[in-house]
Amino acid sequence: GESVGLHLPTLSVQEGDNSIINCAYSNSASDYFIWYKQESGKGPQFIIDIRSNMDKRQGQRVTVLLNKTVKHLSLQIAATQPGDSAVYFCADPPLAGTYKYIFGTGTRLKVLA
Amino acid sequence: DAGITQSPRYKITETGRQVTLMCHQTWSHSYMFWYRQDLGHGLRLIYYSAAADITDKGEVPDGYVVSRSKTENFPLTLESATRSQTSVYFCASSLRVRTGGYGYTFGSGTRLTVV
Numbered sequence: 020g021e022s023v024g025l026h027l028p029t030l031s032v033q034e035g036d037n038s039i040i041n042c043a044y045s046n047s048a049s050d051y052f053i054w055y056k057q058e059s060g061k062g063p064q065f066i067i068d069i070r071s072n073m074d075k076r077q078g079q080r081v082t083v084l085l086n087k088t089v090k091h092l093s094l095q096i097a098a099t100q101p102g103d104s105a106v107y108f109c110a111d112p113p114l115a116g117t118y119k120y121i122f123g124t125g126t127r128l129k130v131l132a
Numbered sequence: 133d134a135g136i137t138q139s140p141r142y143k144i145t146e147t148g149r150q151v152t153l154m155c156h157q158t159w160s161h162s163y164m165f166w167y168r169q170d171l172g173h174g175l176r177l178i179y180y181s182a183a184a185d186i187t188d189k190g191e192v193p194d195g196y197v198v199s200r201s202k203t204e205n206f207p208l209t210l211e212s213a214t215r216s217q218t219s220v221y222f223c224a225s226s227l228r229v230r231t232g233g234y235g236y237t238f239g240s241g242t243r244l245t246v247v
Contacts, residue, residue: 023174053235062222062238063175108174113229118190120236122174 042109155223
């Protein structure tokens with residue numbers, strides 16, 4: 020079946036450095052992707068999305084890159100802060116006419132002081 | 133998350149018992165979803181609902197029952213709990229299935245342990 024997968028289960032980054040979290044997907048028909056952040060004891064929270072007709076999208080301190088050739092997404096967090104500590108996962112929302120939302124397993128970001 | 137409330141936050145139950153997890157949203161979202169989250173797996177859809185009195189199975193529905201008599205409530209019942217149902221359960225809601233730009237709104241989860 021279709022899937023999204025993250026490359027590393029855990030990523031440790033020094034406070035102030037940039038973080039890069041990677042994700043691979045399998046469905047060539049996917050037309051947009053979402054990144055979620057999940058803090059300990061909380062539900063996932065939307066961070067940013069990117070449509071398949073874009074290569075890059077920027078938000079506040081976050082940038083998503085999409086490489087459709089190799090079916091790869093990355094989430095870059097600039098100047099990582101302690102509040103960024105969480106599990107991040109990419110998600111492949113349902114295609115039209117379906118309810119199947121494919122979530123990755125997540126990368127735990129640890130911010131070191 | 134503000135607007136979607138799950139209860140209880142933690143529950144321990146015995147094998148074979150019936151247990152109901154509650155979900156209440158104040159957004160008037162049409163769609164509501166129940167997911168379970170386990171180590172090594174992404175969120176997996178148990179059941180979803182497109183509107184009051186309209187529900188359907190997701191990927192892993194066995195052993196679960198849902199109802200939606202009111203738009204704002206979407207309870208999930210484990211008819212006879214098994215240890216394999218030990219998990220963290222998340223309720224989510226959305227105006228549409230395909231959101232674009234904002235994703236689903238998730239509750240804070242219920243951690244269920246079946247002993």
